Amino acid sequence: MTLSERILEAYDDLTRKERHLADLLLKDLDMLVLKSATDISAQAHVSKATTARFFRRLGYPSFKTAQRAVRSGEKVDSGRELSSGAVRRKGGRGELAEHLANDVQNLVRSIESLKSDELNQAIQCLAGADKIWVIGFGDSYPLAHFARALLIRIKTDIRMIPIGGFSVPEEFASIKPTDAVIALGVGRKTRSLRLIMRSAMRAGAQVVYITDQASRGGPDVAVVTLRCRMRGISFYESVVAPVSLITYLCSALALKIGQAAFDRLQFIQEIHDDWGDLVSGDL
Structure with a gap:
């Protein structure tokens, strides 16, 4: 350990x-x-x-x-090991209650450790950016999709890396000093993530790093590092805290942007209404 x-x-x-x-x-x-x-x-x-x-x-x-x-080189982490009782768990209401209690603790401990000045700095970085890049590989890829889905509703130019079928350097070549990056590094990290973050910093972009508590971060890869507690009780780590943090940041960003964000949300809704692609009520 x-x-x-x-x-x-x-x-x-x-x-x-x-x-x-x-x-x-x-x-x-x-x-x-x-x-x-x-x-x-x-x-x-x-x-x-x-x-x-x-x-x-x-x-x-x-x-x-x-x-x-x-x-002396104490055991290097190569990915989360199963908890001792993971294989023996069979499921049920008792285990579900334990799962809920663990997720609540993850949220509470994450919120306790986050500093208001760092949160405000992250929001300010995103609000002042011409483009926002969302980066996530491996375990972080679904979280990156989620973040982009929220951001595209309130801000016009949201880019994502990686995009299936496209080379990352060709996409990344469009980054500017006036851009901001949300880098997601939860679970197993990839070398590509750190390389992109360093390149973004060298390009002058503002990098906000959302990661777990064990991650080092550092000023060479991000201007702000926000850590979440992701302790799991069975086979998987919990992603409740990073999902909640992403939701909070996007909501706070919408309020920071102000009327332009609300106008975009309204325009998107008008397009849906015009196309009639949304089903009201139950399917």
Whole structure:
């Protein structure tokens, strides 16, 4: 189990101050290798005693033990493993209630960890962009489709990568410094995502990165990184938090854009009415 997996597994049982430390390490695990316990404690605004207790909760006798484990190349994450009871679960109302409780916790913990200034910065980046690019590969591809479906209703020029049958570099060549990017990196990440994000930053575009709590992010790939808790209790990770965050960002963006967004929504509805393609009531 990696350090980030240990942190996420124990997160619900951590105290408020221990969560400050957990959030700091999840953003940049390299600091555990590069900094002392005193430096990390100061940066997280917690005492050294809190830091020592935090690492004991994770199963390490001391900070130094955790530091040595990471320096020696503690197990690298290659994708989420099944929980110990996943194969034994058979389904039913009890399991459904547990599933619901887990998703509620994912939402609550995600909202608690998101900072209002970072959310506002993300919304401002998107509102001021000439074009918005939505990027998602693999597990993130359905979320990218969902984000684009919401954005195209309120803003005119929404691009998506990848598009089936089209080369990514040819599409990406249209990016401008006046553009913004929503990059989705949940579940298993691809090298292509990080390469595109870095290229977008070099092109001067504003990149908003939506990812899980274990992802490092970094200023070389995004101006804002928004992390969601995606803990699953069976075979799959939960995507409730990223879906909710995407919905919130798009709703807040519509309000930020103002009348132009509402006019576009109204025009789209008038087209549907004119074409008669929507069925009222039940099918």
